[in-house]
Amino acid sequence: MEWANQLCENRQFGSKMTDSKYFTTTKKGEIFELKAELNSDKKEKKKEAVKKVIASMTVGKDVSALFPDVVNCMQTDNLELKKLVYLYLMNYAKSQPDMAIMAVNTFVKDCEDANPLIRALAVRTMGCIRVDKITEYLCEPLRKCLKDEDPYVRKTAAVCVAKLHDINAQLVEDQGFLDTLKDLISDSNPMVVANAVAALSEIAESHPNSNLLDLNPQSINKLLTALNECTEWGQIFILDCLANYTPRDDRESQSICERVTPRLSHANSAVVLSAVKVLMKFMEMLPKDLDYYSTLLKKLAPPLVTLLSAEPELQYVALRNINLIVQKRPEILKHEMKVFFVKYNDPIYVKLEKLDIMIRLASQANIAQVLAELKEYATEVDVDFVRKAVRAIGRCAIKVEQSAERCVSTLLDLIQTKVNYVVQEAIVVIKDIFRKYPNKYESVIATLCENLDSLDEPEARAAMIWIVGEYAERIDNADELLESFLEGFHDESTQVQLQLLTAIVKLFLKKPTETQELVQQVLSLATQDSDNPDLRDRGYIYWRLLSTDPVAAKEVVLAEKPLISEETDLIEPTLLEELICHIGTLASVYHKPPSAFVEGSRGVMHKRLPARTGSGESTESPDVGTAAGGSAPEAAPSIIPSQGDLLGDLLNLDMAPPTTSGPPPPTTGMQMGGMDLLGGGLDSLLGGDIGGSPAMGAGFGAAPAVMPASLNAPVGGGLGDLFDLGGVGMPMGAYIPPKIVWLPAMKAKGLEISGTFARRAGVIQMELILTNKAMSVMTDFAIQFNRNSFGLAPAGPLQVLTPLGPNQTIEVSLPLSTVGPVMKMDPLNNLQVAVKNNIDVFYFSCQYPISMLFVEDGKMERQVFLATWKDIPNDNESQFQIKDCHLNSDAASSKLQGSNIFTIAKRTVEGQDMLYMSIKLSNGIWVLAELRVQAGNSNYTISLKCRAPEVSQCVFQCYEAVLKN
C-alpha cells in the first residue's frame, strides 16, 4: 500500500496542472492547432495532442474532423497512446466508416501480437467499432482469439462474440461462433467460463426460443464448479444464469440450493441477491415438509438483514427486493421487524422503503413497537415521509384489529397537532378505519368535523364528505356541512364532486324531509351543469332511482359495503412471481416487468417460478401453506376487475383500498336478469349509447338488490320475447364447426383455449381444449359467460379435475343451458367468456353457430307454415346467395335435417327446386326459409322470414356452413 500511495503522490505531483488543463481549452482554431500537433514528429507532442482530443470528446465537442490524423497515430509501440487512439476510434468510427477501414490492418496485426495484453486489447476494441466493413475483418482474428492459449485473451474474445452479435447476429451464427462460445463453458479458466456465460445469456435473451444456453445437469454442474472459483462479477453472471434453469425434480433443485447457499456469505451484495434469487426460485420446487426447506428459510434471513448495512444505494435495491420477498414468503423475515426501523439519517428513499416493509411485517406480536415508531416518524421533517407514516398507522389499524383503538387515538393526537398535511392524511385513513370497523369509532367524528376548513386536498375533502354522508344520521348539521361544500361545486376535483353527489343522496335517503332542496340542487349541478360524463351518468342514475322507486334507491345506495381488505398495495401474484425471478435486477427495483421499461425483444420473455413437484404436496403443513401466501391459490387475492370493484366505483368507494374480491360470485339467473333490465333500461333512458353501461349493470348485479319490476317495462324491445321455452329432440349428425383458437396463450399467461360448439342428443355442448403453455401448474378452473343473445349459460361447472401441468392438454366438454340471462349482442351470436384459473381470470369472446340452437321439434305443420309465412311482414324477409354449392336438393335437404333444419315441402317449377323449411330456435323463435336450387347452377338462393329479422344473418351463415361441409 505504502509504495502505491507514494507512487500516486509522486505522479500527482509531477503531473499537477498538466492533464486537467485539457479541459479548459476554448480557443478558436483549436482544431487546426490539434491537427498540426497530431502530425508532429515528436512522440510526446503527439501523445499530448491525442489527450487533448480525448478531453474535448469527453466534454461533448465534435472532434471527428481529426479522424485521419488520429488514426495515423495508431501504429505505435506506446501502449498508452494506442489505447487513447482506440478510445477515439470507438467513438467516431461509426461517423466515418470509410476512414475506419484504415485502422483494420493495425487491428489484425495486433491480434497476432506476442503480448497477450495487446491481442486482447485489439480484439476488445475491434468489437466496439460498429462498422459493417470492419466486422467482416473481425471474424478471423476473433476465431483465433477464442482459441488463444492465454485465458485473458479468451475471456475478452468471449465478450467480443456478444458485441459482434449485437452488430450482426446472422454473421455470428453463420460463422459458428455460438458453438465456440458454448465450448468455452467447459474452459479450464473460471473467468473465461463466467464471461462465456454472460455473453451466451445476453445472446439468448434476444432469441427467446433458441435453446442456446442448453442448460442441463451436466452444464449446471460445470457452472456450479466455476462459481466457487471465479471473481465476484463472474459469480453474479453465473448465478443469474442459473436462475433461468428449471431443475427436473426436487432432488436436483435441493442439490443446487445446497451449492449456492455458501454465496450468501459473500461480501458483494449483488452476489448475495443473485444467490437469494436462485434459492427463492428453486425453493418453489421443494416439498414443504422437507427439513431442508425450513433450514433454507432460516438461512435466508441473516444475509437479507446484512444487506441493510451496505451503502444507502444498495440498501435501497435490497429493500425493494425485500419488499417482494416479504410478500412472497412472509415467514422469512417475520421476526426481523426491528432492523427496518428508520434511522434519523437514512436517505429519504431508504426511509420510505423501510416504512413499507414495516407495515407488511406488522402483526399482533409487534404492533405496539411499530406504532410507537410510526408515531415518532409522524413528527419528522420530510412531508412525504410523514404522510406515509400517518397512512401506515391507519393500515396497522386495519391489519391488526387489536391495535385499532390505539391507532385511532394516535391519529386523533396527530390531528390535534393541526399540521395541515398530517390532519388531511389522518382523515383519509380514518375513513378506511370506519369502513373496516363499522359502528365502532364514530365518536371521533366530531373532532374530524372541526378540521373541515383546513382540508384543501381532494382526497382528504372526499374522505371527509364520505364520512359526513355515511354517518349523516348522527351528524346534526350534516346538511349544512355538505351544503358548504356545494357552493364551490364546479371548482372541486371530480373525485370530490362524485363523492359530494353520493353523500347528498345518502343524506336525502336518511333525512328526506329537510334535504329535498339540497338533493335537487346537487342533481341538477351534476346532470345539467357538468361536462363530466362520469358525473352526469351517476347523477342520472340517482335521479332515476330516486324518482321511480325510493325504496330500491335506498337498497342500492345504502347497501352494505364489502369490507376492505387487510393487505393493500399487494403486487398482483403473477407479477410477483415474475419479479421474484428478477430479484436483484432493475425490474425488482421498479416493481415492473422488464417489458415495461426495456425496448425491443430483450427481456420481453416472461419468467416464471417453477412448479412444485409432486411429492409432499399433499402433506403440506397448513401453517406454512397459509403463511407462504402467494403460492397457495386460496390466499392469493384476485385482481379481477370484478363486480365488487365496479360496485365500489359506483357507490364511491373508489378511494378506499381495493376490496378483497374473491372469484366472481356465482350469480343466479334471476339476479343477472335483473341487472340486464337495469342496463337496458338505462340504455333506453339515455337514448342509446352511454359509455360503460354494461359495467354499471354488472355493478348493480353484485349488490343483493332486487330490481323493481317497474323498471321492466321499457326494456328489451324486440328481444323481449326471446326467453327460452326449452326444447327436446332426437340425436342427429349435426354440423360441428372445426375447433379454432379462442384464447391464445400469449394473452392468457400461458393458457391456450381452443374449442367449438356442438349439439349432441339435444344438448348444446361447448367443447374445449385447454393447453398449459406456461411453466407452472394450473388448477382451479372455472368458467362463466357474459349475458348473451340467447341466454347461453354453463349447465354445470367446468370439469377439470386434475391440475394441468406444463405442456399438458385437456379436452373438456361443457354442457350449456339456454336459461341464462339475456342481452342482445352484436353480432348476435357473440359470446363473451371468462375463464378463471389459479393464475388469473381471462376474457375472450367467440361466436357460436346459431345452428346449435335449432331445436329438434322445429318441424312446422304445413298449414301453420303457410299461415305464418303470410303473416310475417315482407319487410322481415331477407334474401341471400349461397355460392358454389354442388348438392342436389335432396342431398341438401337431408344434410340440413341433421342440423334440425326441417324441409316441410318441396316444389319444382321450371327445373328449379323450391324447398320450404322451418327452424325453431331454443328460445321459441321460428325461422321460415325458402331455398331455391336450380339444376346446373351452383348458386342457391335463400329467402328467410322471421319475426325477429336480426337472426336471419346468422341463420344464413349456418346454411352456408352446413351445406358446404
Place this chain on the structure above:
Amino acid sequence: MIGGLFIYNHKGEVLISRVYRDDIGRNAVDAFRVNVIHARQQVRSPVTNIARTSFFHVKRSNIWLAAVTKQNVNAAMVFEFLYKMCDVMTAYFGKISEENIKNNFVLIYELLDEILDFGYPQNSETGALKTFITQTGIKSQSKEEQSQITSQVTGQIGWRREGIKYRRNELFLDVLESVNLLMSPQGQVLSAHVSGRVVMKSYLSGMPECKFGMNDKIVIDKQGKGGASEEAAAGKSGGGGGKQSIAIDDCTFHQCVRLSKFDAERSISFIPPDGECELMRYRTTKDIILPFRVIPLVREVGRTKLEVKVVIKSNFKPSLLAQKIEVRIPTPLNTSGVQVICMKGKAKYKASENAIVWKIKRMAGMKESQISAEIELLPTNDKKKWARPPISMNFEVPFAPSGLKVRYLKVFEPKLNYSDHDVIKWVRYIGRSGIYETRC
C-alpha cells in the same frame, strides 16, 4: 448490462464519459444532468428512469458517478461496481475530486476499458490492475511477466500475484466495530446492533495459506470443552468482561475466503491479498456491550424556554479509556440563546447546526458526567411542534462491543521456509459509535 458510465462535477459538467452500448447516446449525458443533478428537489431515488433509460448514481464528495442502461440489468451489481470503481480510483490517485479526475482522465479511461468490457464488470482488484495499468507504459515486459499478469488477472487467485517477498513476515489485524443504538427516552433499547469488520494488513511472502479463528459460538460449542482453556486465556484481555463466545447473526467475506468451506465447516481459510483487505464483515445483535448510556431530560418551560439535562454513564472496565466523546443535543430552530454548564469537557451551542455539542476528550469506564442547558426560544406562530430529533453520541473505545475475540490466525506457506511462529502478528480492537441515538 451497463451501457455507459459518466462522471460529473457538482455543476453537472462531464468529466468522463465512456459509452459501451450503442443504445446510449450523447443525450443521455444531458438527461441526467437536467433531471437529477440540476433537479430542484432532493434526490428521491438512486435509480432514475428517464425516457426508458435507467440511471444509477452514487455521489462522492461533490462528484457524481452515473451508470446508464436501457436493459434490465442487475441493479445490485451496478451499484457494487460503482463503489468498486471509486475504490479503484482512490487506490490509484487518492481522493475522488474534480481536480484529481481531470488530472488522471487518461488513466480513468484506461481503467474503465479494462474493468468494464461491453458493460460487463471484469476483474477489478487493484492489486491485479496495478501490475499492468501503471501509466508508465509496459514496454519492457518479458514474456513470463506478461503471462504472469494475464494468469493473475484471470486466475483463481486474482487478488494476489506470485513471487512476493518480505524480509520480515508481518500481519496486522484490526477488529473495527461500530455499535448502533436506538434507545427510548425511558432507557428501553429499541434496537441495537454491532456491525463489525476485520481488516487485515499482511506483508507475507509467497502464497500463504491462512486460517482465521474467533470466538464464534457455533465453533466453540462444536469444539466443546476442548477449546475452553485456550478460550479462557483469550477472554481475559478484553474490556467487555468474560464472555466466552458470541453469537454472530451473519457474516460476509472478502472474495479470497473459501465460502463453501465456511458453509460446511465454519472455518475461515484463505490466501490473502497482499497489503490491506477487509477480510470479513459481521453483524451481531445479542449481548452487546453498550459503552455509554445517555439519560435525557427535556422540560418545556412555557412557550419560550426549554430546560435540558443530559447524563452520560460509561459502562465498561474502569481501566479502559474511551476517547473522542461527543454528545450532540439538538435544539429547536427558533433558539435565541443557550446557557450550558457541564461537569467535564467543553460544550458549545452551534447555531448553524441547531445543536449543543459537548466534547469530552477522555473518559474512563464506570464513570458518569452531566450537562445542563437552558434554551431560550423566540416566540413563533408556527403551529407545528418541534420534532425533537434524538440525542446522538460519538466515541471510540479500545474493545469490541460485540465481545468478538480473535482466537488465532495461522499462516502456512509450504513452499517457503518460514513457519507460523516466525510471522509477527498484531491484533487491535476498536469500537466506534455508529448511529448511537437516544430519543428525548
